[in-house]
Amino acid sequence: MRPKTERVVERQVVEVPIEHRPKTPREFAVVLFDLSARLDMGRIYDRDLPEIDEAMSHALTSLVRRLKAR
16 A cells, blocks of 8 residues: 655735835825824823924924915
8 A cells, every 4th residue: 555645725814014104295294283283182202302303393394484485
């Protein structure tokens, strides 16, 4: 009697998170409103505020520059 060989293939589904960045003005607005709400509720650590402050300063400077250029 010969040994029987079976090939077993198992399918495994793995979810990989993908980074989503806002693309439209509306999506950017939603992110900013969400950030504002989290800041107001204290949902963001104080240690993270300097990083957010730097990013927001750059964004506001760019926005003001664009508005003045119109």
